Amino acid sequence: MGCKKAMPRAVRALFFAILVVVAVFAGSAGYGGSETRPAIRHTLAAADGATLDVCLMGGGPPLLVLTGYAMTSEMWDAAFIRELAAARQVILMDNRGMGPSPLGEGAEISIRRMALDAEAVLDGLGIDRVDVLGWSMGGMIAQELTMARPQRVRSLVLVASAADIGPLLPALDRMKAMSGEEIWQAMFPAGWIARHPEALKRVEPRPRPPDARMIQGQEAAMRQWEGTTDRLADLRAPVLIVTGGRDWVCPPEAGRAMYERLEVRTDAPVVLQIVGQGGHWMMHQFPEMLAGMVHGFLGRDF
DSSP, X not given: OOTTSOOOHHHHHHHHHHHHHHHHHGGGGOTTSTTTOOOEEXXXXXXXXXXXXXXXXXXXXXXXXXXXXTOOGGGSOHHHHHHHHTTSEEEEEOOTTSSSSOOOTTOOOOHHHHHHHHHHHHHHHXXXXXXXXXXXXXXXXXXXXXHHOGGGEEEEEEESOOSSSGGGHHHHHXXXXXXXXXXXXXXXXXXXXHHOGGGGGGOOOOSSOOOHHHHHHHHHHHHHOOOSGGGGGGOOSOEEEEEETTOSSSOHHHHHHHHHHHTTOSSSOEEEEEETTOOTTHHHHSHHHHHHHHHHHHTSOO
């Protein structure tokens, strides 16, 4: 996985396809601009010495927001984050090596290591207990954090995520054979973007391209992740699962499977919300509605 090794042709094709996609979509989260709200940026140290990039927004009870594969914190939908920050201190963190700070040669990239990074962010900010929202791969990280440090997670919101990598493998394989334009067209459900072209008006280019080594490392981390399916019933935090009915990357069956594993618990609630027209990037489709779901869940007296 070192950067001196040549990328396999399929991985190289996927990487350049992702470059095209992020160049088009990344800026929908231009949340740090003067037109939205002030943001406080931090750099914190991970347990192994890696530098982690964090952005704090809003005020109120803390909400840690974990992003997904090949994405940065800049790529969240601006309206979604703005709505969350209206009532919460939103902690947006970049996964290691994806923010402005580079990741050193040989540093580990794994789902559990990124969960430790999330804990290091909480330590660095002096936060003992937090609500956690994880999207896609970020939901996997959030599950590992909650399993490892249950006393630190008040509740868990899993958006377009899964308890094991199996349901996502077809999508990872499919993307390797797709061009950047094809991936771009597939980010929203077929036909939806034609009826809602205004969604693209929120899109701006992001200031930096992704690091190929980080993209490779994250894909490998997901493929090697053992998952939490057999451990979900031991997860003690209240959980909100939000899945898109038109999500081909993380199909709704994955959300239903998590719900079925969690609903057997008697000491913590679990809620499943299926967004009928939601794709994998449903936060760009329905930002206010999704934020409302999150606020409604987090506002409960657990």
